[in-house]
Amino acid sequence: MQTPPLQLDLFALIIFLGVAQGLFLGIFFLTGERRGSVANRCLGYLMLSLSAVIGEMFLCYSNYMFRLLAFVDFSEPLNFAMGPLFFLFVFARIRGRLPKRWLWHFVPAALWAINAVSWLYQPVEVKYNNYLNAYHPELPFAAEPAYYIPEDFFNLRDYIDEMTLLSCLIYNILALILIHQAYRQADKPFWQNSPIRLAQLRNQCMLFLILPALIVIIKPQFYEDLGDYLLACYLTLIIYSTSIRVMAGSNYFIDEPEVSPPMLELPTETKKKYEKSALSEEVEDAVLGKLNRLLEAEKPYLDSDMSLPKLAARLDTSPHNLSQLLNDRLGQTFFDWLATYRIAEAQRLLNEAATANLKIDEIAERVGYNSPSAFHTAFKRLTNQTPAQYRQLVTRSVQTGPPSRQPFPTSSRSA
Known part of the structure; x- marks a missing residue:
């Protein structure tokens, strides 16, 4: 089995920074007092999911996957968790709670995780060939063992891109409908920049809505998964836009005037508190x-x-x-x-x-x-x-x- 040299260029750097920032944001939202908000927990898990998805893309694009063949396709179940997590984040941000029976939204991800058993325990030669087929079809394939676990219980892996697109599109539309209803209840036009909370959710939803469009545009232009690095760069953009929004809402950089030392004389009863x-x-x-x-x-x-x-x-x-x-x-x-x-x-x-x-x-x-x-x-x-x-x-x-x-x-x- 051949091992091509590492490919570390500008795209690899951008994707790697997205992985690191996604991990940071996920831990940030899932720790401390921030974890008390159900919306923060949804956003934290979403950031970790995005980090895992683009992390696999980084390994594949940079050729590190040749050294970590056990991780081939490890993040595929998360393709069906991104859409539900984003929708639940928007729902919780607007209503302060999760919808009833919210766990049902993760049934596709759970089913795909079950299906993942059929390829996560394949012989290393099979994983090697799967990786070559997606990213290096020009290289010769390795000889596979005569007998191994049947791959793809559901016979749906060939449609993973289409199903990911459909999942992201459906949940983005549901989130947009929810935001639109909130604007109507606030008696505000949908494209108005107030209330700020709804405007931020709307803008973030529009960013996520571009992802299915990019899948439609990019995937037909490349053989198998060769264009995934472009999708990874866009997911990195989403992660960093979230970081900017978090920093913009922080009070850390706001200067406060120095507090004057107390006066020596005692205040009278009629003096105001401040x-x-x-x-x-x-x-x-x-x-x-x-x-x-x-x-x-x-x-x-x-x-x-x-x-x-x-x-x-x-x-x-x-x-x-x-x-x-x-x-x-x-x-x-x-x-x-x-x-x-x-x-x-x-x-x-x-x-x-x-x-x-x-x-x-x-x-x-x-x-x-x-x-x-x-x-x-x-x-x-x-x-x-x-x-x-x-x-x-x-x-x-x-x-x-x-x-x-x-x-x-x-x-x-x-x-």
Whole structure:
């Protein structure tokens, strides 16, 4: 069996960097507090799957596979996991949970993994010939043993490219439909760049949607898998675009002003909590204006992972200054403010005919609560009613007009 020299060029470097970055992102999303988000877990597993798929392409393109013949076609089952993982990521990012019976989406990947048994344990000569057939058809084939495990139980390996294309296309379309529905519920045009969360999902979905088109264009131009290096480069682009989006949403590079040392004299009872930070009235007015415009355009309080640092970054201010502004000008803590807007949005959904029949838990998810119990607690504290009681009041008042809303207490900290 021949072993050609290694092929290490620009394409090999790009693919290798994609493998490394995909592994990094997968570990990043699956560790620490980030793992607590079901959307992050889906994205983490997606990045690891992409890394494995393009990792095999790197081994094949660079000729390293001649030294690792046991790994020939090791990532094929993941071809049918990429589409479901991306769809589940979009679903969880929008609704804060996975759909019912979500495991059924991985049945094709599981079946293909079973089928993989028929070629993963082939003699090394058979693996060598399979690799040559796909990437080096010009080289002579090795003599195979007379008897070995029958290959391809399902007789479907010749259609792996077509089935991968179909899987990616179906799940991308399902993700686009889900994003489009979310835009409609937010009363926003599909191509508008707000809310930012939906715009990011839409753009990422469009990137993934190009993959099936590339398969259609590239595969007929090459014998067997010789063009896979181009698909690997595009998957690397998707991985790095995800990295850029993660860095763009990070607060790590945002400078915060130095905290002034405490004054020696004791503050009087009438001094405000944040008086020492010297936030001018003009700056407060500017930040308040930005906040009002952001609320009108994007409704950031509906994001389930909204936090004080994230909101401050959107307003180009520090978390300390934003906390001071909310306390001094609005008389609320950040958690009071967040709960107030979320519960007001929940009341709107319970009042409107188009959404009045939604389940209480679904309304909780739409207004940013991952926990139904937290939503019920916040609703009760702010309105002196449970969501179910409020819904009953709305039903009784259909003929006489919407129910009057109770004034929100500012002491609640349920966000």
